[in-house]
Amino acid sequence: MTTSDEAIEQAARVLRGGGLVAFPTETVYGLGADASNPAAVRRIFEVKGRPTSHPLIVHIGDAGRLDRWAEAPPPAALRLAARFWPGPLTLVLRRHRRVPAVVTGGLDTVGVRVPDHPAALALLSAFGGGVAAPSANRFGSVSPTTAAHVREGLGADVDFVLDGGPCRVGVESTIVDVTGQQPQILRPGGVTSEELAQVWGQAVPTPASPTVRAPGQHASHYAPRARVVLVDPGQIADEARRWRSRGRRVGLLLPPQTRADADVGDVVVPVPPTLPEYARQLYDLLRHFDRQGCDVVVTSLPPPDGMGLALRDRLGRAAAQRGGSARRSGQR
Ligand code: TXA
Ligand code: MG
Numbered sequence: 001m002t003t004s005d006e007a008i009e010q011a012a013r014v015l016r017g018g019g020l021v022a023f024p025t026e027t028v029y030g031l032g033a034d035a036s037n038p039a040a041v042r043r044i045f046e047v048k049g050r051p052t053s054h055p056l057i058v059h060i061g062d063a064g065r066l067d068r069w070a071e072a073p074p075p076a077a078l079r080l081a082a083r084f085w086p087g088p089l090t091l092v093l094r095r096h097r098r099v100p101a102v103v104t105g106g107l108d109t110v111g112v113r114v115p116d117h118p119a120a121l122a123l124l125s126a127f128g129g130g131v132a133a134p135s136a137n138r139f140g141s142v143s144p145t146t147a148a149h150v151r152e153g154l155g156a157d158v159d160f161v162l163d164g165g166p167c168r169v170g171v172e173s174t175i176v177d178v179t180g181q182q183p184q185i186l187r188p189g190g191v192t193s194e195e196l197a198q199v200w201g202q203a204v205p206t207p208a209s210p211t212v213r214a215p216g217q218h219a220s221h222y223a224p225r226a227r228v229v230l231v232d233p234g235q236i237a238d239e240a241r242r243w244r245s246r247g248r249r250v251g252l253l254l255p256p257q258t259r260a261d262a263d264v265g266d267v268v269v270p271v272p273p274t275l276p277e278y279a280r281q282l283y284d285l286l287r288h289f290d291r292q293g294c295d296v297v298v299t300s301l302p303p304p305d306g307m308g309l310a311l312r313d314r315l316g317r318a319a320a321q322r323g324g325s326a327r328r329s330g331q332r
Helices: 005-016 038-048 063-068 075-084 118-127 147-157 193-200 233-245 256-264 275-291 308-319 324-330
Strands: 021-023 030-034 057-059 089-094 109-113 131-133 174-177 184-187 227-230 250-254 267-270 296-299
Touching: 005 021, 005 030, 005 118, 021 118, 021 131, 021 147, 030 038, 030 057, 038 131, 063 075, 075 089, 075 193, 118 131, 147 275, 174 193, 227 308, 233 250, 233 256, 233 296, 250 256, 250 275, 267 275, 275 308
Parallel strands: 057 109, 089 174, 227 296, 250 267, 250 296
Antiparallel strands: 021 030, 030 131, 057 131, 089 109, 174 184
């Protein structure tokens, strides 16, 4: 899908005026504001309902502008940027003094990336500055991968929605902290750990509790309304029957070897055939079960290779309970 020059110009004008623009990236849609305008950035937190301690990612149009946002980017950063930008990789670096504190949640580091989407790059080029943007959804809910998802979730609270079609990657960027001796993965995402290892020459480790290093990486994130239950593939049918016997409407997201169990669910969708395809569709599938009125979605985790790591991370967070039983009985 091509986005018109007019739409790009209008979006850039909204950013210059301190407004909010939802824009497509290859991963998910972002909710953007002028990163050097603290009042505009504050509005992102208001609209999302997101705690101000959770830092935002600054999107820039090309790697050559990195040193306007980061203080003395280390060689590791330049090497990873050269290979993966534009692309689904966010680098956490020492923050440049000019980055407003509201962007980084008060941290002395800043997350930066160059998105790989023609409309995002055209917008960044027309605007000229950096665009601070989280995913364009309300805090804690499923990230948007189409312009329609954005409008559904944020409605009139966003000043302009730039429609660039469905997102190609479908899950958020991989976040790599390059402020230490060795790079570390803070969040698995669109760049796989295999790709990182290949470029880095050795495995890039994932610390045991990245939550502390990357505020906002809460369990119970990326969650649909329906409760997500993860079990071994062999347990899916029994688990589904258990929920149905309690009167629940059950969705099944069925991994390849478990098709025979289809009759035990109310809404049954096969897991997409490849991991990249699954990543592309994950958030839309979770929304589908909500639209179909499912109370519960039963599935199992994909293998931990390639995009499987990011899928396991997002499914695990979707399955984490927020607010226990109050959520289940209160929100329907
Ligand atoms: O693919 C993506 O990364 C999308 C698109 C729009 O670019 N953005 C995105 O933003 O997922 P958000 O706000 O939903 O998640 C960004 C996460 C934060 O939750 C935080 O954990 C981490 O990035 N982050 C940002 N700046 C950081 C910093 N200085 N140090 C550690 N973590 C940081
Ligand atoms: Mg998000």
